[in-house]
Amino acid sequence: MSLGMPDAVSSVLASALDGLATRQNVIADNIANVDTPGFRATSVDFETSLRAAMQRGEMSADGVAPTTQASNAPVGTDGNNVDLRQESLSAVQTQFQYQMMTRAASDHFALITTAAGSF
Numbered sequence: 001m002s003l004g005m006p007d008a009v010s011s012v013l014a015s016a017l018d019g020l021a022t023r024q025n026v027i028a029d030n031i032a033n034v035d036t037p038g039f040r041a042t043s044v045d046f047e048t049s050l051r052a053a054m055q056r057g058e059m060s061a062d063g064v065a066p067t068t069q070a071s072n073a074p075v076g077t078d079g080n081n082v083d084l085r086q087e088s089l090s091a092v093q094t095q096f097q098y099q100m101m102t103r104a105a106s107d108h109f110a111l112i113t114t115a116a117g118s119f
Helices: 008-032 047-056 084-117
Strands: 042-045 067-070
Touching: 008 042, 008 047, 008 084, 042 047
Parallel strands: none
Antiparallel strands: 042 067
8 A cells, every 4th residue: 555655654554554454354254254164264464574674674565564374263163263252353453453544644644744835
């Protein structure tokens, strides 16, 4: 996702939004397959990659990549390990985080617009 601004803060916000969007899609897939025999839930981690990129000072679109990993949740008799309560909680938490990041991006853009208007 490009916010149209090449600064480091915009890059961090865009990477966070991309990671959260990926997490939302994976959670939706997990919930959609709650009754699918043999389905194994997955989770998304983008924070580790984002943190590492920030520490290196390399904030580019290629520097942060969300990764998925299989869930370690116990497997039921049908081979499925989706925990609907956990997935629902994760969905709400991720939605809240996404809203916070979109607000931060909006505030950042407003600050840049205000600063540019004062010249």
